[in-house]
Amino acid sequence: xxxxxxxxxxxxxxxxxxxxxxxxxxxxxxxxxxxxxxxxxxxxxxxxxxxxxxxxxxxxxxxxxxxxxxxxxxxxxxxxxxxxxxxxxxxxxxxxxxxxxxxxxxxxxxxxxxxxxxxxxxxxxxxxxxxxxxxxxxxxxxxxxxxxxxxxxxxxxxxxxxxxxxxxxxxxxxxxxxxxxxxxxxxxxxxxxxxxxxxxxxxxxxxxxxxxxxxxxxxxxxxxxxxxxxxxxxxxxxxxxxxxxxxxxxxxxxxxxxxxxxxxxxxxxxxxxxxxxxxxxxxxxxxxxxxxxxxxxxxxxxxxxxxxxxxxxxxxxxxxxxxxxxxxxxxxxxxxxxxxxxxxxxxxxxxxxxxxxxxxxxxxxxxxxxxxxxxxxxxxxxxxxxxxxxxxxxxxxxxxxxxxxxxxxxxxxxxxxxxxxxxxxxxxxxxxxxxxxxxxxxxxxxxxxxxxxxxxxxxxxxxxxxxxxxxxxxxxxxxxxxxxxxxxxxxxxxxxxxxxxxxxxxxxxxxxxxxxxxxxxxxxxxxxxxxxxxxxxxxxxxxxxxxxxxxxxxxxxxxxxxxxxxxxxxxxxxxxxxxxxxxxxxxxxxxxxxxxxxxxxxxxxxxxxxxxxxxxxxxxxxxxxxxxxxxxxxxxxxxxxxxxxxxxxxxxxxxxxxxxxxxxxxxxxxxxxxxxxxxxxxxxxxxxxxxxxxxxxxxxxxxxxxxxxxxxxxxxxxxxxxxxxxxxxxxx
Amino acid sequence: xxxxxxxxxxxxxxxxxxxxxxxxxxxxxxxxxxxxxxxxxxxxxxxxxxxxxxxxxxxxxxxxxxxxxxxxxxxxxxxxxxxxxxxxxxxxxxxxxxxxxxxxxxxxxxxxxxxxxxxxxxxxxxxxxxxxxxxxxxxxxxxxxxxxxxxxxxxxxxxxxxxxxxx
Numbered sequence: 001x002x003x004x005x006x007x008x009x010x011x012x013x014x015x016x017x018x019x020x021x022x023x024x025x026x027x028x029x030x031x032x033x034x035x036x037x038x039x040x041x042x043x044x045x046x047x048x049x050x051x052x053x054x055x056x057x058x059x060x061x062x063x064x065x066x067x068x069x070x071x072x073x074x075x076x077x078x079x080x081x082x083x084x085x086x087x088x089x090x091x092x093x094x095x096x097x098x099x100x101x102x103x104x105x106x107x108x109x110x111x112x113x114x115x116x117x118x119x120x121x122x123x124x125x126x127x128x129x130x131x132x133x134x135x136x137x138x139x140x141x142x143x144x145x146x147x148x149x150x151x152x153x154x155x156x157x158x159x160x161x162x163x164x165x166x167x168x169x170x171x172x173x174x175x176x177x178x179x180x181x182x183x184x185x186x187x188x189x190x191x192x193x194x195x196x197x198x199x200x201x202x203x204x205x206x207x208x209x210x211x212x213x214x215x216x217x218x219x220x221x222x223x224x225x226x227x228x229x230x231x232x233x234x235x236x237x238x239x240x241x242x243x244x245x246x247x248x249x250x251x252x253x254x255x256x257x258x259x260x261x262x263x264x265x266x267x268x269x270x271x272x273x274x275x276x277x278x279x280x281x282x283x284x285x286x287x288x289x290x291x292x293x294x295x296x297x298x299x300x301x302x303x304x305x306x307x308x309x310x311x312x313x314x315x316x317x318x319x320x321x322x323x324x325x326x327x328x329x330x331x332x333x334x335x336x337x338x339x340x341x342x343x344x345x346x347x348x349x350x351x352x353x354x355x356x357x358x359x360x361x362x363x364x365x366x367x368x369x370x371x372x373x374x375x376x377x378x379x380x381x382x383x384x385x386x387x388x389x390x391x392x393x394x395x396x397x398x399x400x401x402x403x404x405x406x407x408x409x410x411x412x413x414x415x416x417x418x419x420x421x422x423x424x425x426x427x428x429x430x431x432x433x434x435x436x437x438x439x440x441x442x443x444x445x446x447x448x449x450x451x452x453x454x455x456x457x458x459x460x461x462x463x464x465x466x467x468x469x470x471x472x473x474x475x476x477x478x479x480x481x482x483x484x485x486x487x488x489x490x491x492x493x494x495x496x497x498x499x500x501x502x503x504x505x506x507x508x509x510x511x512x513x514x515x516x517x518x519x520x521x522x523x524x525x526x527x528x529x530x531x532x533x534x535x536x537x538x539x540x541x542x543x544x545x546x547x548x549x550x551x552x553x554x555x556x557x558x559x560x561x562x563x564x565x566x567x568x569x570x571x572x573x574x575x576x577x578x579x580x581x582x583x584x585x586x587x588x589x590x591x592x593x594x595x596x597x598x599x600x601x602x603x604x605x606x607x608x609x610x611x612x613x614x615x616x617x618x619x620x621x622x623x624x625x626x627x628x629x630x631x632x633x634x635x636x637x638x639x640x641x642x643x644x645x646x647x648x649x650x651x652x653x654x655x656x657x658x659x660x661x662x663x664x665x666x667x668x669x670x671x672x673x674x675x676x677x678x679x680x681x682x683x684x685x686x687x688x689x690x691x692x693x694x695x696x697x698x699x700x701x702x703x704x705x706x707x708x709x710x711x712x713x714x715x716x717x718x719x720x721x722x723x724x725x726x727x728x729x730x731x732x
Numbered sequence: 733x734x735x736x737x738x739x740x741x742x743x744x745x746x747x748x749x750x751x752x753x754x755x756x757x758x759x760x761x762x763x764x765x766x767x768x769x770x771x772x773x774x775x776x777x778x779x780x781x782x783x784x785x786x787x788x789x790x791x792x793x794x795x796x797x798x799x800x801x802x803x804x805x806x807x808x809x810x811x812x813x814x815x816x817x818x819x820x821x822x823x824x825x826x827x828x829x830x831x832x833x834x835x836x837x838x839x840x841x842x843x844x845x846x847x848x849x850x851x852x853x854x855x856x857x858x859x860x861x862x863x864x865x866x867x868x869x870x871x872x873x874x875x876x877x878x879x880x881x882x883x884x885x886x887x888x889x890x891x892x893x894x895x896x897x898x899x
Contacts, residue, residue: 027876077863133886134877135875135877135878135885136875136877139877139878152876152877154877157879158879159878159879159880160879162878162879163879178880179878179879179880179881179882180882182878182879183875183877183878183882183884183885184884186878187884187885187886190886191886195798208860210857210861211857211860211861211863213860213865219873219874219875219885220873220874220875220877220885220886220887221831221873221885221886221887221888222885222886224827224831224867224886224887225831225832225886228827228828228831245857246853246856246857246860246861247850247853247854247857249853250849250850250853253849253853253868254849261876264814265814265816265868265870266870267869267870267871267872267873267874267887268867268868268869268870268873268887269867269868270865270867270868271856271860271865271866271867271868272821272865273860273863273864273865274865276821276827276865277821277822277823277863277865278821278822278823278825278826278827278828278865279823279825279828281794281797281828282794283794283795283798285793285794286793287791287793287794288792288793288794288797288825288828290823
């Protein structure tokens with residue numbers, strides 16, 4: 001990316017932060033908090049998700065067969081099914097249905113698939129009046145804006161903005177102010193449109209092949225009206241919406257509202273088997289009719305069958321479009337879908353959808369906003385590995401890029417496996433290990449040079465490293481050097497461990513590595529620091545999968561003899577632990593097999609030692625550490641691994657008073673917050689953490705497990721932040 | 733059906749913002765009379781020993797449906813865990829009578845209250861495979877699209893449920 005397009009991107013983000021950020025934040029964090037509350041009431045949330053996942057896996061596997069079964073069922077009920085190859089094909093068919101009905105007006109309920117087709121524009125061009133009846137969609141139709149969220153399309157608009165829009169557009173007799181007044185006005189106005197409409201168009205959240213039914217998950221009642229009032233009903237749905245049986249709807253109905261907007265269930269789950277036999281309604285007639293109803297189901301392919309054949313994009317088809325991945329996303333919470341927008345879908349899983357239905361270019365625009373924090377993976381009701389889809393698309397975008405003419409500048413620093421043309425900024429951050437090794441070897445000279453004004457200006461212009469961030473300070477003596485110079489033995493060790501020297505701990509924040517060694521030794525563990533290099537996290541986060549794989553294999557080879565020798569692998573940096581326990585499954589299966597079950601986060605390991613009888617007196621409590629109260633932020637990927645609790649428990653057992661944050665991510669997210677186009681977004685996200693009770697309180701000592709969290713907190717709070725192991729480790 | 737299932741159903745109704753009453757069959761008409769606001773439309777209840785109040789119009793024209801304040805319909809099922817009603821849609825016109833009105837009053841037999849979503853969908857499987865349709869309706873219609881949560885969007889603003897004891 002050129003510095004010019006970085007500036008343009010930064011400007012766009014700045015504008016969205018200022019204009020839409022507050023409304024988006026209120027709404028998405030509300031939905032996200034609601035999700036946690038709502039799923040906590042389920043007896044077996046994880047089991048329900050796995051059940052939903054299994055149904056989707058089976059359905060997508062058998063999709064051609066299910067399309068056939070569904071078609072037979074709908075036709076047996078008296079409806080028509082049309083399988084549309086692409087948007088143009090679907091639109092042509094829908095227009096022909098409207099022609100046959102001499103339709104002047106179509107009323108619609110909310111449907112992302114019809115947004116994907118741009119059916120409104122198409123029908124409008126054919127002279128048909130299309131009216132959106134979902135209140136949020138209608139607001140956008142009146143305002144001529146695009147959705148900022150796949151479930152609640154107008155979350156970027158405040159009540160005041162909607163009131164102003166309605167008052168200006170419709171000039172009502174009495175000025176509209178409250179949400180109640182706005183809702184009543186819209187309901188009455190839209191009813192006039194619905195009662196005289198010729199065709200009702202809906203989406204479908206699910207389709208059941210055995211019965212030819214559709215499930216519509218809604219709250220307002222407009223979808224029910226759109227399906228009931230006009231005699232002709234057109235439902236438009238992606239082919240992936242089919243599940244085999246009516247009974248299969250159960251986990252989805254229980255999960256979709258909870259996952260999306262935090263409602264246990266939405267007001268209406270319509271289970272229609274159209275054409276329904278509800279009486280027809282002609283408001284000019286004296287009695288309800290028994291007239292015939294027509295039903296057309298338009299099943300949309302538009303790239304989906306090809307996605308099914310793509311081993312990485314295939315998982316996208318399991319998506320039930322609940323919006324959990326967007327609501328939980330720290331970046332989305334700050335800027336919403338207008339920053340994350342492809343052509344249709346926005347946030348989280350949108351990368352998969354956009355790449356699949358609109359092509360890679362559409363996904364490329366916003367793909368970098370995924371930091372790989374992984375919080376969406378546990379929020380997803382069908383267990384989709386969304387960060388992996390983002391990474392794969394990023395890798396494909398990288399590979400499709402044209403070589404730039406400044407590549408020679410970083411070529412020497414980037415001994416990677418990537419083709420020329422990968423963005424310089426990505427290559428710089430993706431090869432952080434090389435920088436760190438060189439930086440350490442030449443410290444302190446390297447630190448002075450890097451901090452020197454003209455150097456920073458060049459880095460910002462060429463590689464987009466934001467000048468407002470402090471750069472990491474490389475240490476001349478690495479953790480490995482320090483360890484080699486020690487002569488400390490533990491007699492009769494209770495365990496034997498290999499402390500993994502991640503790049504930051506080895507070259508930059510060496511003190512936390514030393515503290516980890518001392519803490520483990522104090523608890524009777526024999527510790528070595530193996531000669532292992534980077535895990536591959538940095539290149540993976542830039543979408544450089546080949547480079548990540550090379551690094552992962554080398555790290556695995558270096559750790560193998562230690563594991564085979566019976567040592568536990570203990571990891572300080574949570575993002576590297578997440579590589580071993582999670583990402584390696586896809587990136588480096590041999591590493592996953594070796595390390596997934598034998599690697600531990602350092603405080604998780606300490607917790608285990610204490611549980612097994614180690615003496616907590618060997619560690620420092622509040623008095624020895626000179627610290628009473630702490631504010632602790634657990635790293636995003638650490639929380640996804642369910643490893644916040646061990647740290648909190650250990651600190652509390654040692655007598656510390658601990659408050660924790662509940663924000664999803666610190667906003668720094670590795671290299672993300674250093675990138676000049678994202679600096680302001682990163683700070684906005686970080687402020688949610690900095691404003692958390694306890695963190696802003698200067699009397700509390702701030703501790704965090706991740707390197708980037710520590711950097712972000714130190715920047716925003718203007719006081720130092722440490723890794724928790726540095727509190728409790730005996731002084732060396 | 734055990735009393736506890738109905739009790740849990742009623743607790744759930746409160747949680748979702750719906751009113752509830754339990755009534756013996758002979759008392760249903762009087763209970764409904766208290767609940768309905770005119771003009772009222774409805775669908776015959778088809779529950780042994782119960783009657784609709786006389787002023788509930790069971791053969792409304794489209795315009796009557798549009799103008800009605802209250803709609804009284806039978807719910808063929810209910811879900812205790814969620815406070816949901818299973819509103820089947822038939823030629824009798826339940827869908828319009830439960831949707832166009834400001835106030836929906838549903839009558840459900842005690843024996844039709846099921847525990848879980850899975851129970852309800854197990855019961856609905858054969859109905860849908862036979863061409864039937866139903867709405868799982870939980871509380872009043874609602875929207876948050878106008879900047880704040882509002883009850884009463886395109887559908888009813890209030891919902892009351894009458895559970896018929898011993899049926």
